[in-house]
Amino acid sequence: MKNKFTSVLVLYSLFSGVFQLRAQDSKEILNLKQKSANVSDPKNLVEINKSLANTYNKNGVADSAIVYAKKMIPYYEATRDRERAGNLQLMLVSLNSKIDNTEMMRLHFDNAEKYYNDLTLENKIYLNNIGGHIHDNFYNSTKKAIHYYEKNIDLYHSGKNVDKKKIDLTYQALISLYSRKNYDYANTLKITNDYLKFTEKEFPNRLADIHAYLGSFYWQVGFNQKSIQEFEKALQLYQKQKGKEDYIYGIKNMIGANYMSIKVFDKAKKNAQEAFDYFKKNNDAKSLSSVYNLLSHIAYQEEKFLDAKEYIVKAIEIIPDSAETNLYNKAYLGTIKYKILMQKDSLNIKKDLTKYKELEIITNELSHNFEKIEAKKNDVTSGLLLHNYNILADAYGMLGNYDKAYYYLDKTVKQREKSYSVEKVKALSEAQGEQQLNDERIRIKLEEETKRIQLQKEIELKALRFEYEKKQAAAKTEEERKRLALEEDLKRKEIQIKFDQEQKAVVLRYNQEKNIARINQEKKDAIAKAELESSQNQKNIWAVGAGLSLLLLGFAGFSYNQKRKDNKKIAEEKQKSDDLLLNILPYEVAEELKEKGKTNAKHYDEVSVLFTDFVNFTSNSERIGVQEVLNELNICFTEFDRIMEKYNLEKIKTIGDAYLAVSGLPVSNVQHAKNAVNASLEILSYIQHRKQESPNALDIRIGIHSGPVIAGIVGVKKFAYDIWGDTVNTAARMEQNSALGKLNVSEATYQLIKDDFSFEYRGKIETKGKGAMEMYFVNQI
DSSP, rough: OOOOHHHHHHHTTTTOOOOOOOTTTTTTTHHHHHHHHHHOHHHHHHHHHHHHHHHHHTTTOHHHHHHHHTTTTHHHHHHEEEEEEHHHHHHHHHHHHHHHHHHHHHHHHHHTTTGGGGSOOOHHHHHHHHHHHHHHHHHOOOOOOOOOOHHHHHHTTTTTTOHHHHHHHHHHHHHHHIISSSHHHHHHHHHHHHHHHHHHHOGGGGHHHHHHHOOOOHHTTHHHHHHHHHHHHHHHHHTTTOOOOHHHHHHHHHHHHHHHHHHHHHHHHHHHHHHHHHHTTTHHHHHHHHHHHHHHHHHHTTTTHHHOOOOHHHHOOOOOTTOHHHHHHHHHHHHHHHHHHHHHHHHTTTTOOOHHHHHHHHHHHHHHHHHHHHHHHGGSHHHHHHHHHOOOOOOOHHHHHHHHHHHHHHHHHHHHHHHOHHHHHHHHHHHHHHHHHHHHHHHHHHHHHHHHHHHHHHHHHHHHHHHHHHHHHHOOOOOHHHHHHHHHHHHHHHHHHHHHHHHHHHHHHHHHHOOOOOOOOOOOHHHHHHHHHHHHHHHHHGGGGGHHHHHHHHHHHHHHHHHHHHHHHHHHHEEEEEEEEHSSSSSHHHHHHHHSOOOOOEEEEEEEEEEEETTTHHHHHHHOHHHHHHHHHHHHHEEEEEEEEEEEHEEEEEEEEEEEEEESSSSOTHHHHHHHHHHHHHHHHHHHHHHOTTTTOOOOOEEEEEEEOOOOOOOOOOOOOEEESHHHHHHEEEEEHTTTEEEEEHHHHHHHHTTTSOOEEEEEEEEEETEEEEEEOOOOO
16 A cells, blocks of 8 residues: 555655765675674764665665664663754654554654754754644644644744745645645635745746646635636646646636536636647547536536536546546436436336336435545545535435435535535635735835835936036036036936836835735625525525424415515615615625625726727817707717626716726626727727717717726715726826827736737827826727
């Protein structure tokens, strides 16, 4: 049997540091033994025993290596050499792990821990990793295991020169413990974000792996939009690396799984198909089986159970029957068979003996396969457990075996509360909220640092100008004035370079500190989802007493009829109130306001802000009259409202003849820039058409910029939903520097949509308060 311990620890170099034993190939074991027989000096004898232990270990004879390692213990204890004594105990832990002697591993670990403060830094880290593993796998103490691993993280954060690869392994073990053993999602998120910063600093080439892990984590807890975002970050990084095609298409398969979970089946199928084409081309049977599994699940969600069965059978047949994956595939096939049978004959099962027997066979197969799956414990996700518990509860209920049905129903409830209780999801959401707040603080800090640098630079440049103006005035010859001008220009460039480097350092520091988790509207959705699931758990339990509930309905009937008319009137008035609120606020914000009585401003990392403005509005008012212009504004803005709704943009407000809208909030949308541009192009098309119909039609120009904003409600009376931030100001500059009938976008927006539209590059254009900025006209389709 493969040694579980060595596979996790990636066996520590047993004789590192003071135990770096150097066996010389020319000296045989017999010669070493003969030497030891003729040596009386304890110190020399220890050196020979080191060589013997090292040689035996090198030859794969761990038990003999243990014998000679143990012979060294009395000497180190007698000489009170605590460092070597502790290191020796650690060496014995490793040697015993090679022969699966867990009892002696524990004994020597306990002995080594007594010398912790005397160990080398490297061996402290090794001891903590062993302690975490032993308490997790042999003592079944997750809390204690976490304690040991966190000691290593503390050693790293203390600034000590530790082995970064071992810290990397520590992070991985710690994340696994929090997520799979404790279902502690909040701490999983925190430690993973810490791991992300560690990886950015120590192993930047592995950042894609961490984003992929975060994608998997969010997938596990049902935060599908966040999962998609993280997987797409991983995808972008992998696409820049060579030889990562397997990773890329494996992630596409996972993105497809997320889209399936939120029932966006077209995108789910698209990603699955891309993965399928790649793995089929490369004859990767194992990965193809995984894609077939996803296609089966998509069909299952669409209630196309025959298609689901066809796909899962292919998933099973394409890989060896003994493959571990097929254990899960076969259990899932049983689920599909059950669904097909229920879809056809659920009403006649108990009357038709043949169908009843068929159900009995399917249920027994399901139960048998699931027992094998359940035995794997740590390797089984909570979602898989819940799915199987539910199916088995339904199946046994159909067979009339209510004891078994209730047994699995009870397990469903307990597993759901264990994994996805309201408290756990709230804790995760709050952890993400802390990440958002921290992000906002860091962002503000960056802005302040940037302003400070800019101000300091301007002060130095003005001082330089003043100094050289005095020198120029005192210069007596043209040659001297030219020399001074060149000298001043050189010093200006030096100042510019100095401040550019300082600004880059600030931005780099900001990027390194920036946390990856971006909380968005999933917070409220996740809490609501958890509360709903918790409520459904109770309903499942109460379903046992459903018969009694039916008796109570008769008594409730009279009261119900009396209240129907009143309730209907109340509902109509409530609907009017809700409609009015939705005319002022986005749906998500309105719901939060109704639920809590208040809303908090939120930070959004990526949105696109759209500004429109009618050209020569004042002169047109004078030409055709104020009322006619206002009528034209109303007609245009009404159409703009329709266009915003079509492309999922949020109208913010009108300011005179200007119209402000934003794409990508209050619900995040990766297509925010594309949607904003499509809406703008449709506005331009509408205005062109309008000019052909009406002599009072107005000319328009539009600007878009993409970036972060803060959004929320302003005031308590006649309140309004508004957005703030530099992104809004920059979008206004894009509009001001646009042209009649044109859509002008910034460099940031261009980078997001450069593959979707054609452009006219305008170069760098001076803007008020922001200096020269690169701009592009988007060509109309």
